[in-house]
Amino acid sequence: MIARALLGTFLLILMTATAVADQRWQREDSVMAALDGRVPVLEGLALELPLVAEDGSSVNLAVKFTGNLEPGEHIQTVRLFAPGNPRPEVADYSLSAHTTSVDIATRVRLSESQQVVALAITSQDRAFIATRDVRVTVSGCLVGTGEQAAMTMQNPRVAFAGQASKGQPLTVRTLINHPMETGLRPDGESADEVEQQLVESLTATLNGEKVFSSRFYTGTSANPYVQFRIVPEQTGELQLTWQDQNGDVVETRQPVQF
Amino acid sequence: MNTRIALTLALMIPATLAFADDRSSAQTALLAASCANCHGTDGKLAGAIPAIASRPATALESQLLDFKHDEQTRATVMPRIAKGYSDEELKALAQYFSNIDAASKQR
Amino acid sequence: MTNKSIKNQGLTSSRRDLLKLMGAASALPLLGACSSLGGSKELSARVVVVGGGFGGATAAKYLKRSAPQLDVTLIEPNKVFYTCPFSNLVLAGMRSMDSISHNYDELRALGVRVIHTTAQDVDPVSRTVSLGDGGSVRYEKLLLSPGIDIRWNAIEGYDQAAAEHAPHAWKAGDQTRLLRRQIEAMDDGGVFVLTAPANPFRCPPGPYERASLVAHYLSQHKPRSKVLILDAKDNFSKQGLFMQGWNEVHGDRIEWVGLSGDGKVTRVDAQKREVETEFGTIHKASVLNVVPPQKAGFIADRAGVTNESGWVPVDPMTFESTQVNDIYVVGDATLAAPMPKSGFAANAQGKVAAAAIIASLEGQRPLEPSWANTCYSLINPEYGISVAAVYKIQEGLISETSGGVSATDASATVRKLEAEYAVGWYNAISQDTWGTRR
Numbered sequence: 001m002i003a004r005a006l007l008g009t010f011l012l013i014l015m016t017a018t019a020v021a022d023q024r025w026q027r028e029d030s031v032m033a034a035l036d037g038r039v040p041v042l043e044g045l046a047l048e049l050p051l052v053a054e055d056g057s058s059v060n061l062a063v064k065f066t067g068n069l070e071p072g073e074h075i076q077t078v079r080l081f082a083p084g085n086p087r088p089e090v091a092d093y094s095l096s097a098h099t100t101s102v103d104i105a106t107r108v109r110l111s112e113s114q115q116v117v118a119l120a121i122t123s124q125d126r127a128f129i130a131t132r133d134v135r136v137t138v139s140g141c142l143v144g145t146g147e148q149a150a151m152t153m154q155n156p157r158v159a160f161a162g163q164a165s166k167g168q169p170l171t172v173r174t175l176i177n178h179p180m181e182t183g184l185r186p187d188g189e190s191a192d193e194v195e196q197q198l199v200e201s202l203t204a205t206l207n208g209e210k211v212f213s214s215r216f217y218t219g220t221s222a223n224p225y226v227q228f229r230i231v232p233e234q235t236g237e238l239q240l241t242w243q244d245q246n247g248d249v250v251e252t253r254q255p256v257q258f
Numbered sequence: 259m260n261t262r263i264a265l266t267l268a269l270m271i272p273a274t275l276a277f278a279d280d281r282s283s284a285q286t287a288l289l290a291a292s293c294a295n296c297h298g299t300d301g302k303l304a305g306a307i308p309a310i311a312s313r314p315a316t317a318l319e320s321q322l323l324d325f326k327h328d329e330q331t332r333a334t335v336m337p338r339i340a341k342g343y344s345d346e347e348l349k350a351l352a353q354y355f356s357n358i359d360a361a362s363k364q365r
Numbered sequence: 366m367t368n369k370s371i372k373n374q375g376l377t378s379s380r381r382d383l384l385k386l387m388g389a390a391s392a393l394p395l396l397g398a399c400s401s402l403g404g405s406k407e408l409s410a411r412v413v414v415v416g417g418g419f420g421g422a423t424a425a426k427y428l429k430r431s432a433p434q435l436d437v438t439l440i441e442p443n444k445v446f447y448t449c450p451f452s453n454l455v456l457a458g459m460r461s462m463d464s465i466s467h468n469y470d471e472l473r474a475l476g477v478r479v480i481h482t483t484a485q486d487v488d489p490v491s492r493t494v495s496l497g498d499g500g501s502v503r504y505e506k507l508l509l510s511p512g513i514d515i516r517w518n519a520i521e522g523y524d525q526a527a528a529e530h531a532p533h534a535w536k537a538g539d540q541t542r543l544l545r546r547q548i549e550a551m552d553d554g555g556v557f558v559l560t561a562p563a564n565p566f567r568c569p570p571g572p573y574e575r576a577s578l579v580a581h582y583l584s585q586h587k588p589r590s591k592v593l594i595l596d597a598k599d600n601f602s603k604q605g606l607f608m609q610g611w612n613e614v615h616g617d618r619i620e621w622v623g624l625s626g627d628g629k630v631t632r633v634d635a636q637k638r639e640v641e642t643e644f645g646t647i648h649k650a651s652v653l654n655v656v657p658p659q660k661a662g663f664i665a666d667r668a669g670v671t672n673e674s675g676w677v678p679v680d681p682m683t684f685e686s687t688q689v690n691d692i693y694v695v696g697d698a699t700l701a702a703p704m705p706k707s708g709f710a711a712n713a714q715g716k717v718a719a720a721a722i723i724a725s726l727e728g729q730r731p732l733e734p735s736w737a738n739t740c741y742s743l744i745n746p747e748y749g750i751s752v753a754a755v756y757k758i759q760e761g762l763i764s765e766t767s768g769g770v771s772a773t774d775a776s777a778t779v780r781k782l783e784a785e786y787a788v789g790w791y792n793a794i795s796q797d798t799w800g801t802r803r
Binding site for chain 2: 403712717729734737756771782786792796
C-alpha cells in the first residue's frame, strides 16, 4: 500500500513537472503582463495553426472558444502573441456581449518556429489560454512584398459567409490592402529599416452599435484579414472602419438582410 | 589471456575495420544517390546533362570546388548545390564516381 | 495511434550485429559494389512497397540493387505510369502522353516483384497489406509512397463529378488528356482560369509553369485568349522569376490574382465553369482548371500514419512513420518541409528510406541522410528557370544547407540552357526511377 501511495505521489510530481515544462508562456513577459496576475484556465480556448508554415509572412490562425462561462459572462478580449517574433504582439480583439460566439480567424506573421499564444479575458475577469507550436520553414521576415506596395490603405473588402438570419451567428470576412511595414525590415539600400507603417485598428458597428474591434501590431500579416462572428437581431447595416497609424480612415459598409 | 578470446579478438579486428569501411562506402553511396536524379543512376547517363561516371577524380573534385566557389561562369544549378556539401564530401563524391565503370551494364 | 506494432530490436539486434561482424570477415572483398546503400549479399527479408511513382519505384530499385536477396514487392495499380512533371508540356501540345509514360519492365528485370493492383488496407499488427485483387501480402518492412489524394468538397462544389467538367489534372493520366482536349477546343478569345491552392500541395511551382505553357500554346493557336490565375496564396515558388518571365514573354496574357487581391476561390460551379472568391467575385472561364487542396493518398490513412493535417509525419533520419513502426513513408504524402512535394524529393527520400530499411534489417543505426532537390520550370520551350537545394539534418530537423533559384539577371542564353537542362533532368530522373531510356 505504501509503495502504491509513493508511486502515486511520484507520478503526480512527474505529471505536474511535465505540465509546467510545457507552459513556456509563463516565461514570456508580454503574456504575463497581459495576464496581470490572473491564473488562466487551460481548457476551453482553442488555437488553430498549421503544424508547419511554409510561408511565415502569412500564416492562417483561428481562435475559438468552446469552454464554459457563468450565466451573463462573456469573452471581452482575445489577444494573440508570437513570442518568437522580434515584437511579440500580433493583435487584440474586443468583443461585445452581442458577438457571443468567439470564432476569429486572421493571418499572422511568424519570423521563426515558436509557440504562439492566445489569451481570452471574460467580463468576470477570468482568463483562458491556448498555445500552439508552429514550425516555420520560411521566415515571415524574409519575404518582401515584391513590388513597392503603396503605404496607404486600399481596397477594403467585406463579405458574409452564407445568408444572414435573425439571432443566428453570421461569419464576416474582411480584408484591406496595406503592407503592414514592421519598421524592422532592412530597406536593402541603406543601413536603415523601412519606416514602420501599420494599420492600427478595425471597428465594426452594427446599426450604429459597436460589436467588434481589433487592434493590429507587427505580428499581423500584410493586408490584414479578420474573420469574426456577429449575431444580428434585426436587418440593417454593418459598418467597418479601418484606421492606420497616421489617423487616416477608410470605411466600408455591408447591408444585413434576412 | 585465454587463447580463445585472443583468437576471437584477432579475428574481429579486421572484421570491424571492414565493417567501418563498408559503412563509410554505403554512406558515400547514399550521398552520391542524390546526383543520380540529374546524371542518371551511378552518374552514367549522358545527355543535355553530362555523365560523371569514370571521369578522373581530380577533375571531378576541382570542378565541384569551382562550382562551390563560384568559379564556373556557365554554371546554373551546380553552384547552388555544391555549396551544400563540405570539401571532404565533394572529394568523396569525386572519388566515388571516378570508380564507377561507365561501360558496365548494371541497371 | 495506439496500434503501434512492437519493435523487435533490443537483444536480437545486438546479436545480429555480432553475427554480422563475424560474417563480414569472410565476405571482405565486398567493397566493389559501389552503389550499395549498405545491404550485405545475404540479407533477406520481405519488403513491400506501395505506389510505383517517383518515391516507390526508386525505393524498390535501390533496395534490390543494394541487397539483391531482399524480396521486394511493388504494388501499383497502373501498368503505365504518367508523370506529373512534364505533363504541363503535354497540355501545351509540346509532348505526347507516351513521352511521359513509364512501365515497370526494368524494375522486373532487376528482380522486383511487381503486382498491378490497389493496396486496400494495412494491418500493422499482422504486418499485412490487403490487395484489391482479394489477395494479401505480408511484410517485415513496408514502404508507402501514396502520393496525394484530392480533398473533395474542400472547395464548395468541387467533387469527383465536378472534375469531369473542370479537371484538376493534378494526377497525370486521363485528367491530363481531358484538360488538353478542353484547351484545344477552346474558342479564340476564351479565358483559361486556373485556381491554385494554399500550401502545402504537390509541385509548388506546377500551377505557374502550367499557366506559362498554356499561355505559350494560346499565343500560337488562340492569340486573343488569356490565362487568369486565382491563387489562395500571396507568395509562391520562384515567384520573382515567374513574374519576370511572364512580363518578358507573355506580356498581359497572364494575369495573377493573389490571396490579398481576392484570389482565393471558395466555390466552384463546374457545369457553368464559374468560380466565386472569398469576397464574392464571380469569374467565368472558358476552360476551368481547379488545382484543389490535397492530402496524403488514402492508403496512408488506412495504415494509420497520417496526423490531423492529413499528411504523414516521419522521422527525418529514416522516413519511418512516427506513429507506426516498420512503415516508411516517402514523397508528397509526407510532412518533410522545407523539402517540397516534388518528384525529385520523392526519389531522394526513397533512397534514404531504402538505406534506412536495410540498416534496420541489419540491426545497424541508420546512415546520415542527405537529400537534394532540383526543379525546372518552363516559361516557354526556350526559357527555363530552376530552384535547387541540398538538405541535411540539423538539430534533428530537415534543413536546407544550400540552395536558391536562377539568377534574376540571367541572359537569354542561360534561360535557354536551363530549358535544355530541364529535358536532361526529366530523362535522367526517369532513368533513375523506372529505368526508362528514350
